[in-house]
Structure formats: structure tokens, C-alpha cells
Amino acid sequence: SQTIHQWPATLVQPVGSPLSLECTVEGTSNPNLYWYRQAAGRGLQLLFYSVGIGQISSEVPQNLSASRPQDRQFILSSKKLLLSDSGFYLCAWSLWGQYEQYFGPGTRLTVT
Amino acid sequence: GNSVTQMEGPVTLSEEAFLTINCTYTATGYPSLFWYVQYPGEGLQLLLKATKADDKGSNKGFEATYRKETTSFHLEKGSVQVSDSAVYFCALDSGGGADGLTFGKGTHLIIQP
Numbered sequence: 001s002q003t004i005h006q007w008p009a010t011l012v013q014p015v016g017s018p019l020s021l022e023c024t025v026e027g028t029s030n031p032n033l034y035w036y037r038q039a040a041g042r043g044l045q046l047l048f049y050s051v052g053i054g055q056i057s058s059e060v061p062q063n064l065s066a067s068r069p070q071d072r073q074f075i076l077s078s079k080k081l082l083l084s085d086s087g088f089y090l091c092a093w094s095l096w097g098q099y100e101q102y103f104g105p106g107t108r109l110t111v112t
Numbered sequence: 113g114n115s116v117t118q119m120e121g122p123v124t125l126s127e128e129a130f131l132t133i134n135c136t137y138t139a140t141g142y143p144s145l146f147w148y149v150q151y152p153g154e155g156l157q158l159l160l161k162a163t164k165a166d167d168k169g170s171n172k173g174f175e176a177t178y179r180k181e182t183t184s185f186h187l188e189k190g191s192v193q194v195s196d197s198a199v200y201f202c203a204l205d206s207g208g209g210a211d212g213l214t215f216g217k218g219t220h221l222i223i224q225p
Contacts, residue, residue, distance in 0.1 A: 006155075034212050043116075043201065044156075046212035059212065090155055099144040099163065099205040101213055103155035 002027035006091050006104040013111055019064075019078040021107050023091030026072065031093040033074040034101060035066055038088040050074060051096070086111045114139045118202045118216035125192055126224050133187040133219045135176075135202035143204040145169075145178055145185040146213065150199045159187075159200070197223045 003026045013019060025031050035047040046059045048066035056066050063082060067075045074091060088108050092101040118135045125131060137143065144163045148156040160169030165180035176187045185202060199220050203213040 036212075043215040043217040044213075046214075049212050092156075100146060100158050100161055102158065103148075106155045108153075 002093070002102065004091060004093055004102060004104040006089075006107050008107060009105065010108045011110070013081050013109065015083055015111055016080050019076070019081050019085070019109070021076040021089055021091075021109075023074040023076075023104055024072055025093045028072070028093070028095065030071060031095060033068065034092040034094075035074065035076050036090045036092065038090060038106075040087070044090065048076070081111045083111050085109065114143070114204060114214040116202050116204055116214055116216035118200075119219050120217055122220040122222050124222045124224065127194055128191045129223075131187070131189040131192045131196075131221070133200055133202075133221070135185045135187065135216060137183050137185065137202070137204050139183075139204055139214075142180075145176070146203045146205070147174070147176055147185070147187050148201040148203060148215075150201065150218070152198075156201065192221075192223050194223045194225050197221055 005024050007022055032051050034049045036044040037047055038044050048056055048058055050056050050068045053068055053071055064078050088106050090106045091104040094101040115138045146161045147159040149159045150156045160171045162169040162178035165178055168177045174189045176185050178185055199218045201218045202216040205213050
């Protein structure tokens, strides 16, 4: 069966510091991968998605970036965090041709 | 563009009450529709789905019917339990599966014993 991992689970970082969040999927090949952000009191906002290694599409202009160095690894990064980057970051995967997505446990990021 | 509108709540019910959470959508084409549930501090879990008009998705006592004529996908459960307390998200996908889902803002459901 497929599983999705995210780490760290929680993170507190000062403004201006760098960020690296990692997501890995097990038990499947060539998944579509997604990064979402959930801000307090809001729904989920799609940040990036990827249909293959090195292929990244950005949905929202911001100071975040994403990379996919391996088939089942998806990384969310920032060079300098802003207060507004605080939130709950969720990684998800899906298979090509299937509509449902499966989510990881999330990372709670607090920028102070 | 695509959008999903759902009641935000919080919705507070007593145990064994009947639940309805409304969801309406705007989309081009024929989207697939989903309900996800998020328990405190966790990621989202797929609760149920429907991929075409008049389909009924069901799981764990929850049901939702894809109504194209009213562009709705309301979530219902006949008798809620305290363990159903969570945030529920309605979502749609009209991009062929690769472009990500469009979510509503979520409905916080609180079930009191």
C-alpha cells in the first residue's frame, strides 16, 4: 500500500531564515505531487504541483520554491521566510488519470 | 475559474442528530467532486467522491450526491457521533487530475455528547 511522509511535523523559524520541508511517497511510481498551504481560518491553497522529476508548476507567486529531485520526493524551500509564511503545509499525491489526492500528515510552520 | 462554496460554521450538533453540510461549486466542464475530513492536527483524509452527475458517494455513514442541475454536493449523515467532530472540506477537480484540487474553506463540525 502507498504511504506518504512529511517532516518535520512542526517547525518554528525566525523571519529571514531558510526553509526546507520534505515529502516522500512510498509504494507507487511516477505520482503527481502537490504542495498546499492551509492558513488559519482558510481553506487549502495549492502552491506547487509536479507531474515528474524536475517538472514543477507554480500556482501562486511567492518567496517559496519547490523541487523534485527524485520520483517520489518533493521538497518545499525558501531562502528567507516571512511572517506570512506561517501555516500548515500539506503534501499530497495522486496517480495520473485519477482525480483523488492523498494527503500527508502535514507540517506546522510558525515564523516568529 | 473554479470555486467551491461551503458553510463555514462552526456547526454544533448533539450526538445522533442529522447532519447536512452544504456545498455548491462553479466549474467548467464536468468536475469530479470530493469530501475530505481533517481531524485536529492531522492531514486530510478522503471521505467520499463522485465523478459524474447523479453519482452518490458514501463512506462511514456519510453520503453526498452529485447534483449537476443545482451544482451541489451536500454532505449528509443520519446520526452523528462525537468522533465525527472535525473539519470537512468540499473539493473539485476539473483539470484531469494533475492540476490540483480546488477546496472550499472548510466547515468545522462539533458534536456534543
